Amino acid sequence: MIPRPRVFVTGLGAICAGAGSVVELRRLLLAPKRSFQPPTVFSTAGASAALPVAQVSGFDVTLPDALPRTHRLALQAAQEALAAGPAPDAIVLGTTTGGILTTEFALQAGSTSPHAYRFHGLHTVAEHLATSLGVRGPVLTISTACSSAAVAISVAAALLRSGHARRVLAGGADSLCRLTFHGFRELQLVAPQGSAPLDAQRAGMTVGEGAGFLLLESAPNRRAIVAEILGTGMSCDAYHATSPHPEGTGAALAMRRALQDAGLDPSAIDYVNLHGTGTVDNDAAEARAIKQVFGSRLPALSSTKGLTGHALAAAGAIEAVVSIIAISDGLLPANTGMQVVDEKLELHPVREPTRAQVDSVLSNSFGFGGNNACLVLGKAPAEQASIEVGTSPPPTDLLPPLRVAGAACLTARGALAETWKALLAGESVAGFVPDAVFSKAAPAAFIRRLKRLPRLMLALAQTALHASGRTSPPDLLATGTAWGPLAETQDFLRKLFETGDQFSSPMDFIGSVHNAPAGQVALLLGAQAPNWTCSSGDRSFEQALLCVSLAMAEGAPSALVMAAEAHQAHLSPLFDPAAATGPLASDGGAALVLLPDDGAPGARVRWLGENGKGEDCGDGAAVALCTQLAARVPLDCYDAVALSVPAAMGADADRELLRLAEVLHPCPVLAYRDRLGQHASVSATATALAARAVLEGALPFGQAPIPLRRKRVLLLLLARHATAVEVFA
Amino acid sequence: MPEQTDCLVVELARKMVETLGLDTTADLVDPAAPLIGAGLGIDSIDTLELVVMIEKDYGVKIDTRAAGVEAFASLNALAAYIRQRRSASSP
Known part of the structure; x- marks a missing residue:
């Protein structure tokens, strides 16, 4: 059997609360300090005014006609991932908010001019990137709630393997907005004191924002490779509109599919970056799923959402970057925000940033609608190792009818x-x-x-x-x-x-x-x-x-x-x-x-x-x-x-x-x-x-x-x- | 004051059927029956919708699991819960 084409990561970009770049994210992971505070991008009233969010600082331009916040976050992280290299062939972006923050202001002001809403559509984020970066090929927008970016990365990997693109920019972007802030608040999923994943007293998530991108290539220059996408797996709970399946059935299915796609035994995983939102139900269901997949020999694991907040559609990409930093720096990120571990979960998260050899990482993303997506990331092949025949995708061919x-x-x-x-x-x-x-x-x-x-x-x-x-x-x-x-x-x-x-x-x-x-x-x-x-x-x-x-x-x-x-x-x-x-x-x-x-x-x-x-x-x-x-x-x-x-x-x-x-x-x-x-x-x-x-x-x-x-x-x-x-x- | 209690229960039944789009009419909801898991098909999303409606219309919060268990025991219990919190918070 001809080995299937491989998918390599050759560039990274990230922006989230506490980190404006990959270098800053690396520093933040080494010395975790979270910066949750009440939002300033929109006004709040009453009891909700004190609820903390994970807001990106230094992005507060609110000119009435400015490009929406999601678009600007996306462009900054995309440019970082490209690092002035040539334009990619395609973009696959995950987003759930698009230009809604701008739309909210326009609607409240009673604006009836379609011009005020021209960046509302989710697709306008990726299209703005395509225009700014000169991308001519497919420009895809995926919206599967909090798993959007992980799904986008898996679609990009399939696009590369098909030969329809050789260089794809894939990731996600979301900005804070009133829809998600008040929506999660009314679902009673927002932690008043900030997210504390896996904590016995955990009381919810911290709504965040940001953008993350991976530059993916099928046949890159060897020296440019920073990591490899070994496998991806998706599933749907088909259980409930918002609640995860209590046994974590769908989540376990997505993890198994990703491991199978990577051709790896669970024991080959050195670190799991959990979805770990800090809500009671997510963490309980995810813990069960982890135990179903890994049995009694659990790898090192942690959620970084207590540090970065939950950047929704961007989370899967930001956490893919975190996972790659774990591999390249030999660093197990800490489960920031947790004080007392919830013993009932029977997980033992990494408490402090810890040095360790990390070759393979599983990164979990689960979303509303029961949409689950998992990525398996691996280290770059050793300098001397030859990249086997089959690595190079076939010349562009038509997809099958x-x-x-x-x-x-x-x-x-x-x-x-x-x-x-x-x-x-x-x-x-x-x-x-x-x-x-x-x-x-x-x-x-x-x-x-x-x-x-x-x-x-x-x-x-x-x-x-x-x-x-x-x-x-x-x-x-x-x-x-x-x-x-x-x-x-x-x-x-x-x-x-x-x-x-x-x-x-x-x-x-x-x-x-x-x-x-x-x-x-x-x-x-x-x-x-x-x-x-x-x-x-x-x-x-x-x-x-x-x-x-x-x-x-x-x-x-x-x-x-x-x-x-x-x-x-x-x-x-x-x-x-x-x-x-x-x-x-x-x-x-x-x-x-x-x-x-x-x-x-x-x-x-x-x-x-x-x-x-x-x-x-x-x-x-x-x-x-x-x-x-x-x-x-x-x-x-x-x-x-x-x-x-x-x-x-x-x-x-x-x-x-x-x-x-x-x-x-x-x-x-x-x-x-x-x-x-x-x-x-x-x-x-x-x-x-x-x-x-x-x-x-x-x-x-x-x-x-x-x-x-x-x-x-x-x-x-x-x-x-x-x-x-x-x-x- | 049994008459007043009835008024609030009737009002809550109407609002609940309306807000949740239940496939029944307000007068068919048994005020003594449990609201959750008793044939109305009410789930966790519905209870959150009711929590918001009750805070908006009556100024009463239901913000812990224990409070939810107490308030959603039945329509009668919900009315009692609202009455009790309103009188406790009035000067």
Whole structure:
């Protein structure tokens, strides 16, 4: 068997409370001193005013029009990781807050100008990095709550192994904001005296912020290597929206998967950097999981969140940097904040920074939605050791096509059958999905607390699975959503502002995280599978498809991939120009059950590529992507090109449309949003419909259906970062 | 003052059903039955939602596990808990 390509770390960047760089983080780990204090980036009132947070100092510029804090934290750590080296091929970023801190101020001030919200989207953080650093390849945004950065690193590793990139910047960033501060406070998860992980008297976490990045390479200069990603593992508890499984079942599964991926026995691990938030339930569940995996011979372990605070979506990357410092410096970091160990946990955390030989580290990250991700990091190969054959990834090749075993979509006209019928009759399916179409997706007791987006996702998941005839849960679950659960976000902030920052709703906070709908789908299906939520603006669906395609290229046997948006009357028009297009404003989405291409009849779907617009050429990103693809795929093999033109493209779209028609000539180009509706996940709907179209031999995206003689459709997204997906039979 | 107690219990039942989106009506909730684990399907997230509602609407905190056990024993117990803390904090 050919050894699979290896993934090396060649650069590090970090910023968190108490450390503005990797050098400072190293110093902090050697002489731990925490700097928790009440927040100053927003005002607090009443009892909450005294609650400490882990705020990064020296980042307090609050010009009204400034780039949001998350974006600035991310850029600083990203630049440190790159160390003035050439631009990476791709970025994979985990974030849950995006520009929400700025949005909160704008909403409270009553601003109704979309300009004030242009950096709200989670995807804008990575896109700002891409623009600043000159990155042209895929720019992915992962949002799986507190495991986001660890998931981002695992996606980046898979991207490197696939050969679709050779240098990837991967990590996470989150800033403090009122949503997370008050949300965790109302869940009674914030420790009044600061986090004390594993302590007998532990009373919660300390909400933090920061950014962390690893520069990952598949074939780097030997001397540049600082560590290696040996393995990654993901799982979903499928147990509860926020509480970990009490036995730590999901966490243990992710740890085992990471060790197996690394090909290591648990005894090979020298140190575990725990998720260790300091909440009663997390630490208890994690302790059980650790004992399940390691038995009675526990490695050295500690949580560093009592020192750095919990930087949420950045935590997994900051802690990957901590783990690499442990390896390179031979240092076991202390479990800062703990006074008296909780004997019931039966763990014996490192109490003081301790010198030791550390070759392999397991780093844990667990999040709301039951999203778990673990990384195994190892030391750089010895200077004299040769890097075996197989290290170098294959030349860039297409990812394998996947067979569509079942599909579902939701539009203003209803489900797939009704939508198809309306389109065949030349009618538009734009508009909002009627409640009656999807509100019976799950038992009333299951969905009573759920608002529009999770209900849409549950209905899509159920219908697609049913259509596939499969009864077992999928082996992979990936969802995409540009704007996340907006009703929950709006309700949480409205209640908070109405009460002078005193009261809101724990339920809405839990519901507001972008991966909450995916967590609900996993819960309903009992799917403990790796579970991604991609939040990448108009290409969220394409990135969810990329995540499962990478995993299926490495052998995963089945996947459910879906994307959806839920229109919210107040917020949607502020965030996405698509929602301000009158009768075209829409919501809904689609789901596909995917299997490996086993030769059985049916439609195939394949992710082809993502390309960002370069500053150096006149062409837009979609034209550049087509030119790039033409080298590998004969573009004249398609019967039609189905094109998504987001309203956000404005007048830029017209010029690029003309150029695209030239490049793709004589293949007809159909801009389908005029017929399918304007929303960020409509490309999922178009893909599900195209999967039917290639079987029926006609694509009904225009005035009259276009015949599909070769049964091949190319789906393109026109955007600053264009994507291409093909559907064929 | 049994009548006053009834008023608060009725009000709490209505707010609880509304806030939590329970699949029942306020008059069907037994004021003496345990709130948690007794057929209403109320879990830890619901109790936190109720904690916030009670502090916002009645100015009464439920901020320890012990207080939660006492307050959420039943609707009658919750009403009693609110009354007791309100009279204790009034001058």
